[in-house]
Amino acid sequence: MTSSMRIAAIVPCHNEAGAIGKVVRELQAAVPAAEVYVYDNRSDDNTADVARAAGAIVRFEERKGKGNVVRRAFADIDADVYLLIDGDDTYDAAAAPQLIEKLLEGPYDQVTGVRRPESDAAYRSGHALGNRFFNGIVGMIFAYRVDDMLSGYRVFSKRFVRSFPALSRGFEIETELTVHSISARIPQAQLSVGFRDRAEGTESKLRTYHDGQRILRTVLKLALHERPVQAYGMIAALLAAVALILGVPIVVEFISTGLVPRLPTALLASSLMILSGLALIVGMLMDVLRKIRDESSRLAYLSWEVVGHVR
Numbered sequence: 370m371t372s373s374m375r376i377a378a379i380v381p382c383h384n385e386a387g388a389i390g391k392v393v394r395e396l397q398a399a400v401p402a403a404e405v406y407v408y409d410n411r412s413d414d415n416t417a418d419v420a421r422a423a424g425a426i427v428r429f430e431e432r433k434g435k436g437n438v439v440r441r442a443f444a445d446i447d448a449d450v451y452l453l454i455d456g457d458d459t460y461d462a463a464a465a466p467q468l469i470e471k472l473l474e475g476p477y478d479q480v481t482g483v484r485r486p487e488s489d490a491a492y493r494s495g496h497a498l499g500n501r502f503f504n505g506i507v508g509m510i511f512a513y514r515v516d517d518m519l520s521g522y523r524v525f526s527k528r529f530v531r532s533f534p535a536l537s538r539g540f541e542i543e544t545e546l547t548v549h550s551i552s553a554r555i556p557q558a559q560l561s562v563g564f565r566d567r568a569e570g571t572e573s574k575l576r577t578y579h580d581g582q583r584i585l586r587t588v589l590k591l592a593l594h595e596r597p598v599q600a601y602g603m604i605a606a607l608l609a610a611v612a613l614i615l616g617v618p619i620v621v622e623f624i625s626t627g628l629v630p631r632l633p634t635a636l637l638a639s640s641l642m643i644l645s646g647l648a649l650i651v652g653m654l655m656d657v658l659r660k661i662r663d664e665s666s667r668l669a670y671l672s673w674e675v676v677g678h679v680r
Contacts, residue, residue: 376403376469377448380425381438382456386414392454393423395462400469406446407456408438416456435521436537436545443530451525460484460522461563468524471558478529478555479546482522482562503544503584510592510599511551516559518547519584528673529555532666541587548588552595553666597659601652605645612641 378396382389389407396405407420409429417427428445430438439453450469454460464482472480504515521543525533529550537545550557593600616638623629 374402374450375448376400376450376452377446378403378405378452378454379439379442379446380405380407380454380456381410381435382407382412382416382420383410384412384414384416385456386416386419388458389416389456390419390423392456392458392462393420393425396454396465397424399463399465400452403452406442408442410438434539436535436539436542439542440535443533443535449527451530453521453523453525455521459565464560464562468560471560472524472526475556475558476526477558478526479550479557480524481517481520481557481559483517483559484520484564485561487563487565503588506588507547510596511548513551515547519543522562528670531673532670537587539583541584544584544587545591548591548595553663553670555670595659597655598652601648601655605648605652608641608645608648612638612645616642
């Protein structure tokens, strides 16, 4: 890590006055060269004052949602290395140098901190189960092993940040980061980091079922966008199967008797088979658009120079 390298630590916050001061101080101690940016996302408490007193650069994002904060921060801040960490003091800030070193040594464009619970209370069983479920879904769809898709502790290169579309609004931003890096085949790595219970006096902003549904919808949408042939092919196969189940007995009866006694069923089977063909065509057209989009994204990604490790 060279002294001239610009490192920006981005800390999204909503009502984290009880934890943000400690997070800022630990980041400054772990990575003295980093500029710590705390983004206050419509807090009702004195999060901004506490962060400013601890030495952070405080900025504000009025549109509620972590995804909105990340999009704003990525657009506003110019750096060589970007560190993203939550402001609730659940992640081990002391691991930041190892994450940055890993990024530069690769060189990689994203390093994800895989959460290692330091106590039973740190990771609620429902959240752990949900995370494993989403890891499995994404791994199956994109044929890539994912150990902690929902981790909010990550380090990025400049060229990753400048080529990342950042479309999500809320907690599904981690899903978008993961899927973008897999789909674009961006070099990435993972490191185990400590994960502890929230600071006393603070409460989680994650709504388990509501945010879980949003994350699942995001995964399915990204699957349609990034794997259209497979996704629409499954829809086409399902429609074709139903059409055959309904239509084959009618065709057999027509061959035997020359009559079509169940005309509505015959029309339904024909319509389903036509829809099946249309779904397959849509999938192929979407795949062409995906390739064009991927080429544009790749060119944007390659337009930024690599920041490697200098010894």
